[in-house]
Amino acid sequence: MQVISTTHKKLGERIKELRKKLNMTQEDLAFKVGVDRSYMGFVERGEKNPTLDKLIKISQSLKVSLSELFQSV
DSSP: OOOOOHHHHHHHHHHHHHHHHTTOOHHHHHHHHTSOHHHHHHHHTTOSOOOHHHHHHHHHHTTOOHHHHTTTO
């Protein structure tokens, strides 16, 4: 059984919130970031810890700064 970090879960929720504000699907965001849709699902559920490079791509795809991405985390 995998323990999900509170920080990872909050980050995933923030990514999902920003993605939905832009009316993007997980598949849309995954394509822009260059990852599989299932990976993006893991990130949004806090089950994967994305690298800094992936976080930069995610923030750019969501049209926010890294600091905005981590705003509520």
